[in-house]
Amino acid sequence: MNWLNQLPEAVVWLDKEGQIGWCNPVAAALIPDPNPLGKRLENWFQPVVRESRMHEPMNAGWWQGSPQKGLLGIAVKRWRWFQVSLAPFKNGQLCILSEVTREYNQALAYHSSLEVLSSLLTQEEKLEELLMRVLQTAVEVVPGAEAGSLTLLENGEFRFVAQIGFEDSLIEHSLGYNHELAWYGLGEQDWLLGKPRLLVSPHIQERTKNHISHELDMFNQVGKLEELKATVTVPIVLQGQVMGTLNLDSLTSTEAFPPESLAIAQTFALQAATVLYGLLTRRKLSELALSDALTGLGNRHALKESFPKMKAQAERLDLPLTLIYWDMDGLKRLNDQYGHAAGDQALKILANTLRSVFRQEDQIFRIGGDEFVSLHLALPLSEVPEMVRRVRSAIHVEVSAGAVAITPLQDLQAALGQADQAMYKDKRRVRNSLEL
Numbered sequence: 001m002n003w004l005n006q007l008p009e010a011v012v013w014l015d016k017e018g019q020i021g022w023c024n025p026v027a028a029a030l031i032p033d034p035n036p037l038g039k040r041l042e043n044w045f046q047p048v049v050r051e052s053r054m055h056e057p058m059n060a061g062w063w064q065g066s067p068q069k070g071l072l073g074i075a076v077k078r079w080r081w082f083q084v085s086l087a088p089f090k091n092g093q094l095c096i097l098s099e100v101t102r103e104y105n106q107a108l109a110y111h112s113s114l115e116v117l118s119s120l121l122t123q124e125e126k127l128e129e130l131l132m133r134v135l136q137t138a139v140e141v142v143p144g145a146e147a148g149s150l151t152l153l154e155n156g157e158f159r160f161v162a163q164i165g166f167e168d169s170l171i172e173h174s175l176g177y178n179h180e181l182a183w184y185g186l187g188e189q190d191w192l193l194g195k196p197r198l199l200v201s202p203h204i205q206e207r208t209k210n211h212i213s214h215e216l217d218m219f220n221q222v223g224k225l226e227e228l229k230a231t232v233t234v235p236i237v238l239q240g241q242v243m244g245t246l247n248l249d250s251l252t253s254t255e256a257f258p259p260e261s262l263a264i265a266q267t268f269a270l271q272a273a274t275v276l277y278g279l280l281t282r283r284k285l286s287e288l289a290l291s292d293a294l295t296g297l298g299n300r301h302a303l304k305e306s307f308p309k310m311k312a313q314a315e316r317l318d319l320p321l322t323l324i325y326w327d328m329d330g331l332k333r334l335n336d337q338y339g340h341a342a343g344d345q346a347l348k349i350l351a352n353t354l355r356s357v358f359r360q361e362d363q364i365f366r367i368g369g370d371e372f373v374s375l376h377l378a379l380p381l382s383e384v385p386e387m388v389r390r391v392r393s394a395i396h397v398e399v400s401a402g403a404v405a406i407t408p409l410q411d412l413q414a415a416l417g418q419a420d421q422a423m424y425k426d427k428r429r430v431r432n433s434l435e436l
Contacts, residue, residue, distance in 0.1 A: 010082070010097040012041065013089060021092065030097070032076060041095065045072040045082075071104070072097070079143075081105075101143070102260045106267070108141045130275045132162045138248060138268035139164050144230065144256030145248040145265075150272065152244040153177070165249065167222035175212060180245065182211040184233055194237040194269060196262035200230045200254040229254045232262060234269035238276050246272055292366040294344055295351035303365040303373055307412045310363070310375050314406065319378045321406040324388075325419035326354070326372035329398035329427065346397055353394045357387065373416070381405050400427045 004011050010027035012020050020036050028036070031044055047070055073081050081104040082097035131150055139145045147165025151158035151174075159174040181188065185207060186197050199207065205226065208219055219225040229250050236244035246269045250256030290302035298306065314321035328350050335343040347370065354364050354374060363375045379387070384403045392399055402422025404415050 004094075007096075009099070012036075012095045012097075013092055014041070014095055015092045027097065030074070030076075030080075032074075041072075045074050047072055071100070105141050105143060105260070105264050108137075127275065127279050128161060131272060134268055134271045134275065135162045135164060135246070138246065138265065142232075142248055142264050142268070143258050143261045144250050144253075145232075145261070146251050146256070147224075147249040149247045149249075150244060151175070151180070151247075152276075153242065158245060161244075165251070166224055170222045173215070173218055173222070175215065179212045179215075183207055184235065184245075191235050191242055192237065192240065194235045194242075194266065196232055196234045196266050196269075198230065198232050198257055198262060201228060204228050204231055224251065227251045230256045232257055232265050234262075234265050236269050236272045236276070238273045238280075243276055244272060295348055295366050297351055297372070298363065298365040300365065300367040303367060303375075304412060306363055306365075306375065307415075310377055311406055311408075314377055315408060317377075320380050322376045322379045322381060322384060322403055323406055323415050323419050324374045324376065324384060324401055324403045325416065325423045326350075326374065326391075327400045327423055327427070328370040328372075329400055331370040334397075349395060350397065350399065353391055357390050357394060373419075400424075402426055 005024045007024060008026065010030045011024045012027050013022040015021045018040055019038050020041065021038075023031065023036060033039065033044070070084055071081060072084055073079050079101075080099060081101045083100050085096040085098065087094045087096070131152075135148050135150045139148045148163070149160055149166065149170065150162040152161050153159075154174075157174040157176050158180045160170050160172075163170045175183070181191055184191055184197055185199070186195060190197075205228075208225060209216060212219070216225075229252060231250070232248045234246045235242045236246060246265065248257075248261075248265055290298055290305065292299045310321055313319075328346065331343055331346065334346055347366075350372065351364070351366065354372065358364065358374065358376075361377060362379075365373045365375075367373050376387075381403060384401075388399075388401045391401075400423050402419045402425065404419040404422065406415055
């Protein structure tokens, strides 16, 4: 068997009972037992369950007396994966174990990406849940990772939104953009390209003290700073901007991350970017579906969504809720005399006037050509005439208005009908008068 000793793969000879009778030097170095002869491979190796996203232990005797071809994993410092090949040899079998750890981990990363994309398409999970799943899978799959965290850029700071292996209170903290960039350390060009960065102890602790000393106590208390032996940081880049960071950590070894870890970690940063892109796209589509293209106000669909929410809020807080129906008089005449561009401009002016006059918490919708509706929490009917007067005094077009106080049993259609009737009565009255 001398020629087998020269092979780069691990090779063992198994007798008819499936017990190890011989192994080459590569196999001897792989098996975590100085005396493996007479023992079974299943003592250390576990098969991959095809239906599972990750490895799962199986009961002893999974070979049922005879080894099988397939994929096996062994848990040493980190999971390693081997493709099994069998060949009859001298009343037993040669079992050749070809390592495929890198390929297997990459496949798991791609599989996880497909799961994330599927969740985005079906809208099954919220942003935080999706990002937490990305982090969980990254810690499971990336060789050497034992803990990790994920940040998102919000208001110029990177806020921790997910963590594994640290204190829960880490989620309450954030780092400024420049501090995060300095701690990354590879420069802005690599930062914007999403290049992974590996840092090991004691450089982790030194860089933290030098660049984010103001958060040193926090990282010592909840970030296990002194325990960190190695960390990989990957910027999450979306449309040319760093929107977050993926951080994967080892608490046991400065050599925990092999070269392939960085490439696989980058795959998960791309997943996080995909999640963010999907969220932003979904929000944009939702805004388009609920917005009036001309004025930017909410449309009739948005009114249907907002009305029950504001009504419930008014009932919960025991506050009045008022609906006002607005109509710009003379739009057809304006269009006929000066063209539709002039009419569109008048509608924009009215929309902007309503925005400027109303309170920040008031909501405005354009539900038809020249028809607008506004909802006002904590505005009694007695204060509506003054609000209408302010709107009329701010523009140079005629506006009619009708208001209704929303009752607990009143639905949107009934409220609109009642306010519409009041608005048409107002059309026949002198400007600046409002019948409620």
